[in-house]
Amino acid sequence: MNKPLRKVSIFCLVLIAALMVRANWVQVVKADDYANNSHNKRAVYADYSHPRGDFLVENRPITGSIETDSKKYEYQRTYTDGAMYAPVTGYKSQFFGASLLESIDDSILSGDDNRLFVRRVIDVITGKERRGGNVALTLNSKAQQAAFQQLTSQNKTGAVVAIDPATGKILTMVSTPSFDPNKLSVNDSKAQDQAWKALNGDPTKPMDNRAIRTTYAPGSTFKLVTAAAALASGKYSPDAATQFDSPMRYPSSTKELTDSAGAERCKNATLKVALELSCNTVFAGIGADLGDDAVKKQAEAFGFNDFGAYDFQKPAEDTKNNLDVPSRVTASKFPSNKTDVGATMRASIGQQSVAATPMQMAMVASAIANNGKLMQPYLVDSLKAQNLETIEQTQPKELKQPVTPEVAGQLRDMMKGVVEEGTCKTAQIPGVEVGGKTGTAQRGVNNSDRPYAWFVSYAKAGDKMVAVAVVIEDQDADVERNDISGCKSAAPTAVAVMRAVLGK
């Protein structure tokens, strides 16, 4: 019986060997796949086993990491002024993942980043607790606060984006109503689940990031783009009278386009006056005159259509064209209206299907303020190690040149005119060069919905500059549906931000 016994012994060893090979397969070859599977909560627990790094605004942390008594989630993310910074930081939840910068810079914040490897090893050797790296933001805390206060004190739904035109640094990014990300990082699955459901079911959509991920009809603020196209064409100059009738009839239609500033003032008005008074007829006429392609080309030069997919959630076909700040910005769009002159006319005054994010309109103002150069907007100034040593510094980068310096100068003059003599004199700041453009985008069938109020502006004082875009969805009911609402509802916020940035 010994012969078969020996064979059976070998068979048993083969069984064990098979187990060993299998163990190597699952623990070495497939280990990373399994360890990083989204259903593997262990990765999440590991993430929470040490303090997370912080976001810094002007070198002060706006987040924290506190110890809990849970064994699985040993640390809990905390946010100071969470709602104010939520459109920038996003949330970091034990159960619902992370969003925005919390997600994008996760490897730095968690400390997993390879650039933090040496520091991690040193910490292990010296017996220090592991800690994540930090992310320094470009935000201006006073401007951020001013914008947030302006919107929330009146329960407004809207967004503010302010950019430093010279560098592209994003100084303000506010979206209201906002949410407190602490609710999604509290170490209590039930409370979090409730908060998650409440936030997602809230009709005011507090989790929407309106600054970069909601597109609005830009309304009259788009006239800046049309004006740029007009000046760039060489056919128009700021102070030459135009030849457009007011009110103006759409081709092959009985409908008329009117001017709220009055037909007499807009008829044959100069480009500068037309912008100051926000004459629809002049800019619609220019659109029809230059043609759809010319206006579209100018819009695309500022960034419309140029960046990524229209839906940020869908992967862009060509990812190099995404606008990431580094949170992805939803594309603004200017659709073609080649066969329909009436549509081009409406698009030229920011109606039709033109859609822009507040970020996009801030970029328009930014390029104009920066002599036509559009800088890549960015939120992360630098990535810092645990000891605040900088490991990566973001360098300002020129994105493109939508207009020549000459045209940019003319546009600035015209925008100054809006504030000094035009639709929004209240936006003046003593001792500061301020240029702006109001907008009221009409919505709904026969304009039945409340319009959006826009104010796009720039300000300069000494060597400081700022470009701001403000959009507000729900202006007061008593405000008339004209350009004044943009000035009345949105401009004060822009002014507050500009003052905060410039220190005036």
Next chain:
Amino acid sequence: MSNTTITPQSAPNRRNTELMMLGFAVLVPVLAYANIGLAGDGRLPAGLVKYGLGLGLLAFGAHLVVRKFAPHADPLLLPLATFLNGIGLVLIYRIGLEPTRGQPKAIQTAPTQLMWSALGILLFLGIVVFLRDHRLLQRYTYTAMALSLVLLVLPIPFPAVNGAKIWISLGPLSFQPGEFTKIIITVFFAGYLMVKRDALALASRKVMGVYLPRGRDLGPIVVAWLLSLLILVFERDLGTSLLFFGVFVVMLYIATERTSWLLFGLALSATGAALVGSIEPHVKSRVHAWLDPLYYYDLPKPSLTDSDQLAQALFGYGSGGILGTGLNQGYPGEIGFAANSDFILTSVGEELGLTGMMAIFMVYALLIERGLRTALAARDPFGKLLAAGLSVAFALQVFVVAGGVTGLIPLTGMTMPFLAQGGSSVITNWALVAILIVISHTARRPAPPTVAGEVSAIQNSRGGRRRRAESPVFDQPLDPADADELAGPTPVHGSPLDITPGAGTPDPGLSGAGAGSPASESGRSGDVPSPPSAPPDALTVPGGVPGVPPRPAAPPGAPPSADPMGPRGHSQ
């Protein structure tokens, strides 16, 4: 083969080796236990000394008993089992520190398991002390059959637990009779096959180079197959079913040396598995999980039989990687229920990493191989079959469980021997090791320094075995099994190489009938060490099997061997 190992006076009985190895087997789990406390709250866990002393004393007690009653037993069996049991306790303690998924709070089951382990070791001691010769079990061949049948059908009226009807509950206690059946049915198989192996091996037709069994000889294997199918259908216990059938087929193969039985068994089990796998929803979902472990997450509406346990186990291995997270630093609770029983290996993989897994597999491999070594060394066919059957049952169980929880084969729901939580399991496995110890003691026991006939001297040298020696069981020739090993290439009757184990008993296995006959007594002459001048024996006895004394050549003119395998010849 060195003859020094069989000289009684100089034979090292390896008990000191055993003691030293036991030291390690106790020390490693105690250190692991300390590690858990230090990794948790930075302090040594309460009761470290108590636990260490408890395990140490149990192990030391077991050692003393083995030293006294089975001094020639394999020195590794006890330390290996102690090590696995100790590590198992530590893992169960560690898993009990935290609530598992779906559990409101942590339930510490380590003290219960420690109690069961102590009971298991007590049973071990009982077997080593009272079962002085494993051949005693042979008497109960058919009792064992009846008992195992009863134990197998017993759980059917009881409600299913987690889909399988393998539990019987009596008040607060519940048992898994299938675990005990593992040993009892192996006893039956060994006894039965010893008797029937001639018939099963001899009569066959050769078809395409393979000897096919006769139709009527197929009976037993078909019955075993049907039985295991019934277990599967009525108790939904794929593991037990597979185990019993596998053990039967392997033992059949060992007993008859017919490869055809293996092929036949393989075909039958494949048919059975395919049949049940396609009907039984419980088994079906496990096959599904095996083919695609992450399938659960793609299900829009998982049914009750669907589970992501295997996926969670794989995540655990992946997170553990090569070195593991360290004890008490992983998340074994993610596995959900059975984290400390069927899935206990996952905690090893996660917290001790691939390193720990390989070590544990190595220990299992050693234990299995020591068991098979015991089978090789055993001098009687019953002992050979029993030791082999138990070792193979152990090996199959390790493979089926570990293979299941690593996704190598479909999950079957059995417990990891010694490691897993479960009283029935730990008690059974200690009993299994005890029987192996008894067999290995008998096998490695130095042969008495007497020649045939000096029975009293033999008995005296064994100390108090006289009474037992008179029992019918011992009256059979000690070693017909080795006869086939010793059978020389020349099948000439009466040749010096032809062994005559018994005096003309046609079936050595049935020789119990010849109680006290002088012929069978003379069969004991097989214990006599071969004189150095018997080179043919030395050549035919497989080398490297320690403690197997070569048999002397049979007296010329003795009746031919009844062992049909003798004439087939074994040239090693």
